Amino acid sequence: MINFLIAMALIFGLMLAWVYIQQAARNYAAKHPEFGEAKEEGLGCGKNCGCKAGKCESN
Numbered sequence: 694m695i696n697f698l699i700a701m702a703l704i705f706g707l708m709l710a711w712v713y714i715q716q717a718a719r720n721y722a723a724k725h726p727e728f729g730e731a732k733e734e735g736l737g738c739g740k741n742c743g744c745k746a747g748k749c750e751s752n
Contacts, residue, residue: 715733722731
């Protein structure tokens with residue numbers, strides 16, 4: 694049972710750390726616009742099309 698509780702605490706801690714890292718990246722990008730926007734995972738054109746000039750075009 695103690696192994697289960699340790700695993701749950703570790704997973705929860707890792708999830709909180711990931712949220713903190715994402716927020717830190719957004720804050721850094723907001724303070725340094727010369728580097729562009731923070732790239733979010735899962736956003737953008739995806740795998741089925743190519744990005745050209747900010748638009749998604751089918752291949």
